[in-house]
Amino acid sequence: MPVFKTEAIVLGRTDYSNSSQIVTFYTRNHGKIRTIAKGFKRSSGKRSPKAVDLLTHYQILFIKKEHSSLHILTDAILQNNYPPFRNDLDKYYKASCIAELLNEFTEEDASSGPLFDICLHALSGISIHADTIVPLLAFEIKMLKILGYLPELRHCVHCKNNIQYISRTYFSAKEGGVICNECQEMLKGGILVPVGAVLIARRLADFNIQRMDRVKIQSSICIEIEKMLRYYIVFILNKKLNSWKYMNLDENVLWVP
Numbered sequence: 001m002p003v004f005k006t007e008a009i010v011l012g013r014t015d016y017s018n019s020s021q022i023v024t025f026y027t028r029n030h031g032k033i034r035t036i037a038k039g040f041k042r043s044s045g046k047r048s049p050k051a052v053d054l055l056t057h058y059q060i061l062f063i064k065k066e067h068s069s070l071h072i073l074t075d076a077i078l079q080n081n082y083p084p085f086r087n088d089l090d091k092y093y094k095a096s097c098i099a100e101l102l103n104e105f106t107e108e109d110a111s112s113g114p115l116f117d118i119c120l121h122a123l124s125g126i127s128i129h130a131d132t133i134v135p136l137l138a139f140e141i142k143m144l145k146i147l148g149y150l151p152e153l154r155h156c157v158h159c160k161n162n163i164q165y166i167s168r169t170y171f172s173a174k175e176g177g178v179i180c181n182e183c184q185e186m187l188k189g190g191i192l193v194p195v196g197a198v199l200i201a202r203r204l205a206d207f208n209i210q211r212m213d214r215v216k217i218q219s220s221i222c223i224e225i226e227k228m229l230r231y232y233i234v235f236i237l238n239k240k241l242n243s244w245k246y247m248n249l250d251e252n253v254l255w256v257p
């Protein structure tokens with residue numbers, strides 16, 4: 001059976017036996033994979049030298065099983081455990097949101113180096129910076145773009161008018177993007193989103209991730225973008241993310257039509 005080496009982020013763990021766990025990773029070369037990790041579980045409060053932690057970056061070695069989706073983890077070498085996630089709940093839940101999005105939106109064994117890169121960049125941004133919302137928003141929008149889910153944010157999806165010249169804009173998950181006031185009256189549905197928030201969301205989709213550290217966005221605009229993305233993500237996944245319960249962006253953000 002072939003042995004592979006790749007960078008990986010731990011998305012989730014579940015107990016399998018007294019000493020083993022099933023660990024889900026998002027990897028640079030193999031996309032999402034599930035592995036059985038024998039001897040990696042902490043027992044009796046003792047730290048196993050081989051234990052793997054959630055939301056941590058490793059270089060892993062695994063044996064790929066050809067006729068099973070459960071592979072065998074043989075080694076995990078720590079690259080970055082992002083210490084701020086362990087003592088700052090805001091950072092922890094935003095990082096958890098990234099792990100949950102990757103878990104929900106990706107298929108097993110579907111490789112995506114660019115998605116792995118933006119994940120690492122977002123985790124690093126959330127870990128280092130006081131402003132944790134911009135790295136999360138950038139990740140969400142870029143993930144949607146890479147996976148082919150980016151909604152139309154330049155023109156009204158119905159009449160094709162450029163939204164820069166529209167005073168009142170709505171976002172319709174069903175229509176797949178922004179709609180102008182006149183089209184919304186006809187099509188119905190959608191949520192009201194300020195034009196400024198839509199334009200900044202569109203810019204985030206195209207922005208070079210290496211330069212994201214310099215981006216500053218007004219918090220009221222961030223809330224509007226996150227509200228729009230949550231509404232859209234619920235439409236795609238047909239459910240809310242667990243991590244949203246713990247992220248107090250704004251009480252209205254939890255509202256989903």
Ligand SMILES: [Zn+2]
Pocket residue numbers: 156157158159160161179180181182183184
């Ligand atoms: Zn229109």
